[in-house]
Amino acid sequence: MFVILIILLTICLTVSTYLCVVLHKKVSVYEEWVFDTTRSVHDTWKNMRELDKQEMFEKDDEVGLIFNELKSLLDNLNEKVGEDIYAKEENDDENSY
Numbered sequence: 001m002f003v004i005l006i007i008l009l010t011i012c013l014t015v016s017t018y019l020c021v022v023l024h025k026k027v028s029v030y031e032e033w034v035f036d037t038t039r040s041v042h043d044t045w046k047n048m049r050e051l052d053k054q055e056m057f058e059k060d061d062e063v064g065l066i067f068n069e070l071k072s073l074l075d076n077l078n079e080k081v082g083e084d085i086y087a088k089e090e091n092d093d094e095n096s097y
Helices: 002-054 062-081 084-095
Strands: none
């Protein structure tokens, strides 16, 4: 009886360890994807902000309307992914000039 209990506990421990390793690998992949997406959204948002500073697009034409909608969308995405992540990076960029 004691041997069967030991064998069952060993099997449960082995399966649990395997599942933890597999799930850790998946979480690592998702974390990397989220970080890359966050970086991409932030970089795009910075580029759109630079274009907006130059006022290259008229607000009354079709291109300007689409530009403003894209800028609004990127502003919302940037708020969701967390602007605080890059606040220090931007301050370092501004101080380097």
